[in-house]
Ligand SMILES: Nc1ncnc2c1ncn2[C@@H]1O[C@H](COP(=O)(O)OP(=O)(O)OP(=O)(O)O)[C@@H](O)[C@H]1O
């Protein structure tokens with residue numbers, strides 16, 4: 001949250017493996033969001049989505065936040081923060097309660113979601129999200145908006161996401177050290193889903209894949225609700241590494257070469273095009289064909305897409321995602337990535353960028369900002385729910401610390417609003 005503007009401010013902080021992004025959004029009179037500030041800084045303190053160096057992470061966050069503050073012309077006090085990494089676990093669960101006054105009330109919903117998340121969770125994990133899928137009232141299945149319905153027995157089906165206590169605490173520590181409060185911590189692919197998927201895709205069935213620098217984050221939606229989440233610890237950093245090894249060139253050059261010249265599908269790269277590769281030590285630069293570079297890159301993308309496909313199969317939702325695959329995150333920007341993915345998945349594949357954002361849209365319509373923009377969208381929904389529920393526009397009340405009791409109701413409201 002921030003001040004000095006007429007409208008309400010929401011801040012999203014995406015602490016990625018490659019970069020930290022702070023986005024400031026201003027909520028207009030009509031309830032829409034306009035992005036008024038952005039700050040990004042290379043990230044040095046993370047490996048595969050988790051904080052491994054607090055000091056470097058704090059510095060990156062500070063720089064990104066300062067830049068965003070300058071641009072937005074306001075001070076940032078708190079933020080919605082993303083979390084990722086292969087410590088994330090998820091499962092589908094359900095809970096059952098008796099409906100107290102034969103009509104489903106907000107209190108019944110809170111109780112049923114509490115019951116649904118009361119699953120055995122390892123001591124080193126904590127609940128991050130309890131996302132309602134649908135409800136059963138007596139024998140009526142597939143109820144999406146149970147509030148006010150009559151019955152005696154209420155069952156909730158939910159997707160529970162947990163994360164390592166330590167990983168979350170380290171993120172919290174870094175953000176607090178920058179003098180910021182945490183409004184909420186959100187699973188990164190859930191945030192990305194908010195900014196890149198359409199309601200139609202979620203309704204029909206879709207698999208979102210956010211391929212960043214350190215991790216590939218997956219989220220599967222069917223019938224409007226989230227059904228499965230997973231993290232694969234392979235992403236863009238591996239591609240860069242492969243190039244550095246194969247071309248015997250320092251990592252920073254490999255990164256540059258990758259972004260400027262690489263291609264995920266060797267047959268799309270012109271054999272005649274050549275590039276200059278700086279060598280290690282004092283040796284002179286060498287020439288290389290783009291085709292040869294693509295032959296280094298394609299197997300890694302191939303491996304990654306094959307792993308994603310295996311995860312999709314394991315989830316049991318492979319035949320339930322007719323809207324196909326939506327790729328986002330920086331690594332999805334590679335030329336030929338969508339084409340190669342279509343060959344492997346035999347499904348429609350598209351590149352997802354943040355949609356329906358106002359302000360700085362030229363900047364943020366980029367797959368690397370999907371999580372950041374999604375954090376703002378999530379924040380906007382959450383704050384409007386808090387207002388509805390408490391009649392209070394100050395939503396700073398639910399910081400990450402008092403989970404899990406407060407968010408349950410909000411998640412229900414979000415579901416009612418047709419989001420998840
Ligand atoms: N045009 C491009 N072509 C190919 N790769 C790209 C391109 N632009 C950026 N990348 C790669 O995308 C990755 C960064 O993506 P992104 O910003 O989504 O990651 P992140 O959010 O910081 O990391 P993570 O989500 O894994 O923690 C880097 O590996 C970078 O090399």
Ligand SMILES: [Mg+2]
Pocket residue numbers: 016017188210212213329371
């Ligand atoms: Mg990311």
